[in-house]
Amino acid sequence: MKLYPLEPTSKLSSEIEKTSRRLKLDVIIKKPFDIGALVVIGDGALDGKALAILAYHLNGDRGVALAKPKETRLGAVDKLPSYLGLKFRKIAILIDQEEEGVDNITSQVEDRLRRMGVDLNVEDADRRFKLYRCVRGGKDFKLALAINGLDNIAAKKHSIEDHFVMAAKACMPDIKISELEGAKESWEKLNEKDQLKVFEDLRHNGDVKRIFPQQVKALRALF
Amino acid sequence: MIGKLRLQNFKGVREGEVELAPLTIILGGNNSGKTTVLEALFLAPNPFRRVPYATAGMFAAGALEALHRTLQSTGHGFLFYNYTAENASIQCDDYLLRFIKEDQHIYVTTNKNIGFSHRTGRGKEIQIIGTLSLSSPSATDLISHSYREAIIENSLLLSSKLAGMSYEYLKDNWPLITNVRISEKVAKDVSQLVHEKYVDMTIEPFFGGTLSINALLEDGRRVRLGDTGAGVQSYLIAKILYELEKPKVLLWDDIEAHFNPRMLSSVAGWFSDLVNENIQVIISTHSLEAARTIAAAEEKAQICLLSLEENVLKVKRLTLKEVDDMLDAGIDVRVAEPLLL
Numbered sequence: 001m002k003l004y005p006l007e008p009t010s011k012l013s014s015e016i017e018k019t020s021r022r023l024k025l026d027v028i029i030k031k032p033f034d035i036g037a038l039v040v041i042g043d044g045a046l047d048g049k050a051l052a053i054l055a056y057h058l059n060g061d062r063g064v065a066l067a068k069p070k071e072t073r074l075g076a077v078d079k080l081p082s083y084l085g086l087k088f089r090k091i092a093i094l095i096d097q098e099e100e101g102v103d104n105i106t107s108q109v110e111d112r113l114r115r116m117g118v119d120l121n122v123e124d125a126d127r128r129f130k131l132y133r134c135v136r137g138g139k140d141f142k143l144a145l146a147i148n149g150l151d152n153i154a155a156k157k158h159s160i161e162d163h164f165v166m167a168a169k170a171c172m173p174d175i176k177i178s179e180l181e182g183a184k185e186s187w188e189k190l191n192e193k194d195q196l197k198v199f200e201d202l203r204h205n206g207d208v209k210r211i212f213p214q215q216v217k218a219l220r221a222l223f
Numbered sequence: 224m225i226g227k228l229r230l231q232n233f234k235g236v237r238e239g240e241v242e243l244a245p246l247t248i249i250l251g252g253n254n255s256g257k258t259t260v261l262e263a264l265f266l267a268p269n270p271f272r273r274v275p276y277a278t279a280g281m282f283a284a285g286a287l288e289a290l291h292r293t294l295q296s297t298g299h300g301f302l303f304y305n306y307t308a309e310n311a312s313i314q315c316d317d318y319l320l321r322f323i324k325e326d327q328h329i330y331v332t333t334n335k336n337i338g339f340s341h342r343t344g345r346g347k348e349i350q351i352i353g354t355l356s357l358s359s360p361s362a363t364d365l366i367s368h369s370y371r372e373a374i375i376e377n378s379l380l381l382s383s384k385l386a387g388m389s390y391e392y393l394k395d396n397w398p399l400i401t402n403v404r405i406s407e408k409v410a411k412d413v414s415q416l417v418h419e420k421y422v423d424m425t426i427e428p429f430f431g432g433t434l435s436i437n438a439l440l441e442d443g444r445r446v447r448l449g450d451t452g453a454g455v456q457s458y459l460i461a462k463i464l465y466e467l468e469k470p471k472v473l474l475w476d477d478i479e480a481h482f483n484p485r486m487l488s489s490v491a492g493w494f495s496d497l498v499n500e501n502i503q504v505i506i507s508t509h510s511l512e513a514a515r516t517i518a519a520a521e522e523k524a525q526i527c528l529l530s531l532e533e534n535v536l537k538v539k540r541l542t543l544k545e546v547d548d549m550l551d552a553g554i555d556v557r558v559a560e561p562l563l564l
Binding site: 005006007008009010012032035040065067068069070071079082083085086087088 | 551
């Protein structure tokens with residue numbers, strides 16, 4: 001899958017561009033061809049790295065636009081009217097779970113959608129993934145929601161780092177990684193070289209479907 | 224005020240229409256038609272009218288011809304779409320300016336009863352305001368003179384490329400510039416925005432006795448205009464040319480070039496003052512920062528997102544709030560333009 005950042009000068013776009021270059025992913029396009037789908041990243045730069053790696057593995061050469069709103073997490077959902085002003089019929093939103101319950105997050109997302117006049121029906125669902133068929137102001141579109149985090153990472157706070165910690169455990173079994181203090185802290189304790197090793201392993205050998213299950217589902221729902 | 228501009232077979236635009244506001248900020252990618260729109264508006268009042276840029280005959284079409292020259296190639300063939308169109312037209316509301324190609328000549332006509340009756344090489348009787356050449360920079364190949372008055376409200380085009388072409392005009396008008404204290408006013412004005420304290424401008428001999436236009440510093444030193452920062456130079460020249468020409472439509476291509484935010488904000492305030500004096504301002508920029516700064520200073524501002532698809536001009540009008548809302552959503556309108564239009 002190829003990514004077309006809608007704000008190429010943002011920190012997230014630079015991060016994705018850097019990751020794409022360093023890992024030779026070639027996932028950035030500078031000119032949009034027939035793009036009808038959008039990925040919205042609700043959180044930070046590491047989400048961008050995850051997306052670059054996932055884009056490399058998924059959906060062939062088809063293109064999606066990419067946006068990172070100024071507001072994080074659920075604030076990203078509130079920007080939906082701006083995205084619907086563009087030619088998108090399929091939108092995926094990736095947000096961190098943090099310390100909240102998954103059900104609580106999905107019900108907040110659904111409340112926000114209804115408040116902005118979206119009629120929604122659940123088409124597919126999993127623990128951290130939901131696919132809605134939506135209609136707003138006569139425009140129908142699909143919205144995929146992926147909540148970052150993994151149950152088998154025993155931490156209070158869940159985020160994209162859960163997935164990278166899991167990938168680190170798989171590719172560097174000798175390294176001691178404790179996620180109890182929080183996957184974010186564990187991930188940040190790894191030095192740059194080890195982090196790069198994880199990214200490279202994900203690029204070459206990574207079972208992205210097992211490590212990023214909900215994100216893979218959300219991105220596959222775009223096509 | 225020009226409400227609507229319509230182009231046909233003009234430069235890179237096969238066809239297109241742009242609605243204009245009292246202050247229009249044209250945003251768009253490279254090759255999106257921004258400069259073409261401004262050049263059309265510059266030619267519209269009359270391609271043969273005198274303009275403050277040093278070219279043979281100092282006429283509007285000649286100034287653009289000088290900008291477009293590449294290697295030894297000259298002439299006005301660039302006015303026609305793909306160089307091959309037989310006619311090109313610029314329409315401002317109900318006023319129409321047409322360029323008609325015949326052999327090596329370009330007949331320029333309007334839909335007003337103005338100009339001279341002329342029999343073309345093919346024997347057709349038409350009313351023209353002048354002729355241009357496809358291959359030569361001069362204006363009047365076929366007739367002794369052209370009609371040189373502005374037919375609609377006069378426009379002035381500013382750009383960093385044109386700035387250097389205005390020195391001769393400034394020199395010729397120097398008594399006016401100094402005696403009504405335009406030079407002093409703009410020099411002091413620009414001093415508010417930079418570290419140097421300029422008090423006036425002078426024309427004096429430089430090395431070898433040749434003349435130069437200088438900015439005069441408070442301590443008596445002189446700096447040649449060409450040696451000042453590019454932003455200072457653009458600012459000084461724009462303000463002086465405006466004061467001399469007093470156009471009803473001010474056009475500025477690539478406004479962000481050379482301006483830091485302080486200077487940009489000052490220019491934005493100036494544009495707002497002009498709009499309130501019923502001067503129409505139309506500018507182009509690549510910079511979202513510039514567009515937002517200028518739009519925020521004037522409530523009559525309209526942002527116009529331009530794109531050229533298969534040589535057809537596409538336009539989306541946006542308010543500052545819409546641009547800001549999209550920025551908050553992580554969308555830069557300049558990049559999202561193919562998905563917006």
